[in-house]
Amino acid sequence: xxxxxxxxxxxxxxxxxxxxxxxxxxxxxxxxxxxxxxxxxxxxxxxxxxxxxxxxxxxxxxxxxxxxxxxxxxxxxxxxxxxxxxxxxxxxxxxxxxxxxxxxxxxxxxxxxxxxxxxxxxxxxxxxxxxxxxxxxxxxxxxxxxxxxxxxxxxxxxxxxxxxxxxxxxxxxxxxxxxxxxxxxxxxxxxxxxxxxxxxxxxxxxxxxxxxxxxxxxxxxxxxxxxxxxxxxxxxxxxxxxxxxxxxxxxxxxxxxxxxxxxxxxxxxxxxxxxxxxxxxxxxxxxxxxx
Numbered sequence: 213x214x215x216x217x218x219x220x221x222x223x224x225x226x227x228x229x230x231x232x233x234x235x236x237x238x239x240x241x242x243x244x245x246x247x248x249x250x251x252x253x254x255x256x257x258x259x260x261x262x263x264x265x266x267x268x269x270x271x272x273x274x275x276x277x278x279x280x281x282x283x284x285x286x287x288x289x290x291x292x293x294x295x296x297x298x299x300x301x302x303x304x305x306x307x308x309x310x311x312x313x314x315x316x317x318x319x320x321x322x323x324x325x326x327x328x329x330x331x332x333x334x335x336x337x338x339x340x341x342x343x344x345x346x347x348x349x350x351x352x353x354x355x356x357x358x359x360x361x362x363x364x365x366x367x368x369x370x371x372x373x374x375x376x377x378x379x380x381x382x383x384x385x386x387x388x389x390x391x392x393x394x395x396x397x398x399x400x401x402x403x404x405x406x407x408x409x410x411x412x413x414x415x416x417x418x419x420x421x422x423x424x425x426x427x428x429x430x431x432x433x434x435x436x437x438x439x440x441x442x443x444x445x446x447x448x449x450x451x452x453x454x455x456x457x458x459x460x461x462x463x464x465x466x467x468x469x470x471x472x473x474x475x476x477x478x479x480x481x482x483x484x485x486x487x488x489x490x491x492x493x494x495x496x497x498x499x500x501x502x503x
Contacts, residue, residue: 237357345414
């Protein structure tokens with residue numbers, strides 16, 4: 213089936229304040245990380261860390277995601293726009309967040325928190341990794357609702373027609389509805405690449421990491437599996453997603469997203485290899501959970 217994208221990006225209004233679905237997706241992402249993290253702390257997956265300590269870690273990680281994600285997006289994908297108007301950096305409600313920038317932000321925040329608590333950096337990373345995928349999934353749902361980061365044209369008899377795509381952006385809503393009802397817009401149907409990523413980077417990655425991390429694993433293993441699978445999933449979906457700014461980086465098919473994901477694949481393989489001789493962190497139930 214071919215559908216016309218007609219979702220209002222504004223979820224609701226509170227007087228003059230408009231609450232966007234994109235912002236709500238970020239709220240759900242942080243709430244899911246908080247809930248899952250408390251479960252893991254209660255199970256002793258980060259020995260010596262209390263619920264309050266985890267709350268601090270989550271707070272700093274949230275800052276890392278937002279600041280790193282936005283700065284990374286502007287540097288990786290919209291540098292010219294940033295140079296022309298530096299204030300665009302603060303227009304987060306318009307969308308435009310980079311996973312790779314957010315990842316760097318989280319790594320910096322976690323490194324600072326880890327040093328303060330005198331823990332091994334990758335013990336913390338192994339703890340955090342299963343908390344991330346659901347947030348990624350919610351973020352991709354936000355992209356879909358906002359009608360951004362759409363895929364390439366599909367001729368498989370199904371897809372999504374995005375009214376904000378360049379070929380349709382000048383048509384008024386009434387004309388779009390009429391043409392859609394007549395089937396005259398079917399040739400503009402695109403892959404809902406946002407939903408592909410929500411499924412792979414969100415649900416599938418979460419299920420794999422959560423089940424894998426239920427048992428104590430060697431240090432580096434959970435982080436390595438996260439980096440490897442995310443890198444592979446993102447690399448594959450890029451083949452049906454319109455490249456950022458419509459430009460390929462090399463060979464007429466390689467996108468910037470694939471370039472940025474390749475180091476993650478290499479890192480994931482390296483961490484998994486390194487984990488074979490690393491110690492296994494044994495759970496120690498948190499004091500709060502025993503009360």
